[in-house]
Amino acid sequence: MSSKQHETIYLEDYQPPAWLISHTELRFELEEEQTLVRAQLRIQANPAVADKRKPLELFGDEGMELSRLCIDGQILEASDYQREAGCLRINNVPESFTLECVTRLLPHENTALEGLYKSDGMFCTQCEAEGFRRITFFPDRPDVMSIFRTTLVADKARYPVLLSNGNPVDTGEDGEGRHWVTWDDPWPKPSYLFALVAGDLALLEDHYTTTSGREVALRIYAERKDLDKLDYAMQSLKNAMRWDEEVYGREYDLDIYMIVAVDFFNMGAMENKGLNIFNTSCVLAHPRTTTDQGFQRVEGVVAHEYFHNWSGNRVTCRDWFQLSLKEGFTVFRDAEFSADMNSRTVKRIEDVTLLRTAQFAEDAGPMAHPVRPESYMEISNFYTLTVYEKGAEVVRMLHTLLGAELFRKGSDLYFERHDGQAVTTDDFVAAMEQVSGRDLSQFKRWYSQAGTPRLQVHDDYDPQSGEYCLTVRQSCPPSPGQDHKQPYQLPLSVGLLAEDGTELYTGMLELTEEEQQFRFDNIARRPVPSLLRGFSAPVKLEYDYTDEQLLMLLRHDSDGFNRWDAGQRLCIRLLQEQMLRYRDGLAMSCSEALVIAWRQLLTDESLDPAMVAQCLRLPSEAQLGELAERIDVTAIHEAREFMRKALAQALEQEWLQAYQRCDTGDDYTADAEAIGRRSLKNLALSYLMAAGREPWLELARQQYEQSDNMTDQLAALTLVAHSEFRETADELLQAFYQQWQHESLVMNQWLAVQASDPTEGALQRVNSLAQHPVFDARNPNKLRSLIGAFCGQNLASFHAEDGSGYVWLADWILTLDRQNPQVASRLLTPLTRWKRYDQGRAAQMQAQLQRMMDTAELSADVYEVVSKSLV
Numbered sequence: 001m002s003s004k005q006h007e008t009i010y011l012e013d014y015q016p017p018a019w020l021i022s023h024t025e026l027r028f029e030l031e032e033e034q035t036l037v038r039a040q041l042r043i044q045a046n047p048a049v050a051d052k053r054k055p056l057e058l059f060g061d062e063g064m065e066l067s068r069l070c071i072d073g074q075i076l077e078a079s080d081y082q083r084e085a086g087c088l089r090i091n092n093v094p095e096s097f098t099l100e101c102v103t104r105l106l107p108h109e110n111t112a113l114e115g116l117y118k119s120d121g122m123f124c125t126q127c128e129a130e131g132f133r134r135i136t137f138f139p140d141r142p143d144v145m146s147i148f149r150t151t152l153v154a155d156k157a158r159y160p161v162l163l164s165n166g167n168p169v170d171t172g173e174d175g176e177g178r179h180w181v182t183w184d185d186p187w188p189k190p191s192y193l194f195a196l197v198a199g200d201l202a203l204l205e206d207h208y209t210t211t212s213g214r215e216v217a218l219r220i221y222a223e224r225k226d227l228d229k230l231d232y233a234m235q236s237l238k239n240a241m242r243w244d245e246e247v248y249g250r251e252y253d254l255d256i257y258m259i260v261a262v263d264f265f266n267m268g269a270m271e272n273k274g275l276n277i278f279n280t281s282c283v284l285a286h287p288r289t290t291t292d293q294g295f296q297r298v299e300g301v302v303a304h305e306y307f308h309n310w311s312g313n314r315v316t317c318r319d320w321f322q323l324s325l326k327e328g329f330t331v332f333r334d335a336e337f338s339a340d341m342n343s344r345t346v347k348r349i350e351d352v353t354l355l356r357t358a359q360f361a362e363d364a365g366p367m368a369h370p371v372r373p374e375s376y377m378e379i380s381n382f383y384t385l386t387v388y389e390k391g392a393e394v395v396r397m398l399h400t401l402l403g404a405e406l407f408r409k410g411s412d413l414y415f416e417r418h419d420g421q422a423v424t425t426d427d428f429v430a431a432m433e434q435v436s437g438r439d440l441s442q443f444k445r446w447y448s449q450a451g452t453p454r455l456q457v458h459d460d461y462d463p464q465s466g467e468y469c470l471t472v473r474q475s476c477p478p479s480p481g482q483d484h485k486q487p488y489q490l491p492l493s494v495g496l497l498a499e500d501g502t503e504l505y506t507g508m509l510e511l512t513e514e515e516q517q518f519r520f521d522n523i524a525r526r527p528v529p530s531l532l533r534g535f536s537a538p539v540k541l542e543y544d545y546t547d548e549q550l551l552m553l554l555r556h557d558s559d560g561f562n563r564w565d566a567g568q569r570l571c572i573r574l575l576q577e578q579m580l581r582y583r584d585g586l587a588m589s590c591s592e593a594l595v596i597a598w599r600q601l602l603t604d605e606s607l608d609p610a611m612v613a614q615c616l617r618l619p620s621e622a623q624l625g626e627l628a629e630r631i632d633v634t635a636i637h638e639a640r641e642f643m644r645k646a647l648a649q650a651l652e653q654e655w656l657q658a659y660q661r662c663d664t665g666d667d668y669t670a671d672a673e674a675i676g677r678r679s680l681k682n683l684a685l686s687y688l689m690a691a692g693r694e695p696w697l698e699l700a701r702q703q704y705e706q707s708d709n710m711t712d713q714l715a716a717l718t719l720v721a722h723s724e725f726r727e728t729a730d731e732l733l734q735a736f737y738q739q740w741q742h743e744s745l746v747m748n749q750w751l752a753v754q755a756s757d758p759t760e761g762a763l764q765r766v767n768s769l770a771q772h773p774v775f776d777a778r779n780p781n782k783l784r785s786l787i788g789a790f791c792g793q794n795l796a797s798f799h800a801e802d803g804s805g806y807v808w809l810a811d812w813i814l815t816l817d818r819q820n821p822q823v824a825s826r827l828l829t830p831l832t833r834w835k836r837y838d839q840g841r842a843a844q845m846q847a848q849l850q851r852m853m854d855t856a857e858l859s860a861d862v863y864e865v866v867s868k869s870l871v
């Protein structure tokens, strides 16, 4: 058994802070062997809290060395305070005083990448959610906000650039090679938004003038070799600043906006006030080294972090249970921004695909939790798809229910009313209630109930009266700690189509009850319903469509999202039929109707190539798994491969024509149109490769060799590397390595391509890649590329019947947990879903979880996930 008792924190236990901090003054002496941090905190009793005799309690990491503690200049003796389990308690403190505290840190030994650490020789910080307590003793909770002044002192030659939040106000040198810079941040902020960076960094500089005339310096820092990869992030930042002014009326509020790219980072990026720190993978972009997907990720993440300046920083969270207050809202904002910059429908399809594949699986697994969780052991485990993506869907539903205009009024009121405060999701909804005059108390169940609701729709038509009736039943499966769910309020966007595709009705229905009927008059013929248009609510919709109805919707629905969705529903049904046939040992077959429909899409040159590509992509193995009662990994893989090959061969000429049509030879641009063309071109190439004939291998090789951009080069490499043409596969993988070995982000792709290769011998390949010089087990990006890709994208190999994949992952988790608990805990996710698999696999996955559980000294991160998965 794990020796450590991990405590659970509950939302219902929330208490306002007994002590407030008006000013935080920090001085960092950054050296190679150690860093000394001197913190001076101006502390006052919170007038809103009655008990004035409470001791002062500060959080501080257990391993952190405390070398000095003073109150109003008086040194405290060891008997004046107690340190226990991450907490420092000082009794008998005055009403108002200054606390001075000196801590000694070892950033070069910090492999957890929380608090102050080193990434490739530069100092940087990550304080969300609870990293600041690894820097100094502090009431490290988001509802304690103070004004920060930070001085950094370091060797000038090694660390010429010294950054922190706000504006630089003073600088100097000691004449012995060390220099210092002082930064002032005028905006009160919680400790999780603190940041510093010290290093030898190159800089791309630009500027922006806000609508009200504030001049803002925009600075993006990176290693010198990456200076040519910053233009796209800069342009995205400027677009995001303009968009937030136009769509939300929000301006930037400091004179400088800085972004720093670091290679060692646990997540995507961090919105520290005025000083965002980014994973290099989310900020560097260059056509030669970055794929289209990479470009779009940079645009989205740069915008996301920028938008946090209002939705997160100016108005922040009262406690970490409210995380979706800032994350759900900000994801909604960045999704709308990306939709406005690119194709709205394609963006929606991508987001819904992620939700259906991964968030629905989370909702059905042992870690399922509401958008506003009720308890946690380790908050880092709750930066989830539920809090982010489902949280964004909840905000989107508010936008749909209220309409754009009222929603904007509500957001204006929210920002105005709560500027400078730490608030709750209830406060957000209250602002929406006030501007709309609506009672949203039922709607708030979206924040408190976990699980994916299910909508079952039936219809009746009376040809005599011309009345059409939709009956909608809603339900939601049980989730941990929640056996029974109350009905949700949700917008159901609906169209009714005549057989020839003419639209008879379009509108939005509002569900509030377990069962509801909606009647439509004057309908001349039985219509085909187009339901949940645009995915108007994050639910599973069931309606008994015929194949013909789905084909009609695929051709005629005026809602682009539902056109795509109809095609997907049809593919899923056909794939599920083949899975059954495979299991029963029967020959599989491909539907002629599907071939005809796909041919039409593929040859209609008037259609948007990006949409065609979306429609002709089969649902992923992961998504098919999510939809299955019991996940049969082999049947899913075999059925999908069969269909891919059948569609490849049946339409070989059409794929080639589409390929040639989209292969325009234009110079690379990262706009939606060019990205759409490349996506169809590379999809066509993937089907040609699936057809398995030599000429297509040659075509792929030619594309690999001649392309001037990473999208095309990597697409060709992946197809060849995953094919049966092993000799060419090895040759191109080797050539790719030779060409890109000095580009760390490109090498991540190289690792991921091989880790996700489903052909024979995958485990052996990943094992030897783990020994390869480009792999570095301390770098989270490398771990995600190798372990994440093998366990998450190479499902047939990871779930090998002998359980070898499970043992491999568990070995890794146990090693990584001692080094970086956050990353270990995230990589563990695939094992937690053991209940969804056949008995043999489930037992082996469970055995590995048990093995971890039996290990002494698990981190809180891994302990929480393992223990909850074993229940």
Ligand code: 0A1
Pocket: 126, 128, 129, 266, 267, 268, 269, 270, 271, 304, 305, 327, 380, 383, 822
């Ligand atoms: N707030 C950031 C994400 C983030 C969360 C936690 C981190 O460390 C545990 C780091 C970054 C965002 O939403 O972009």
Ligand code: ZN
Pocket: 304, 308, 326, 327, 330
């Ligand atoms: Zn965020």
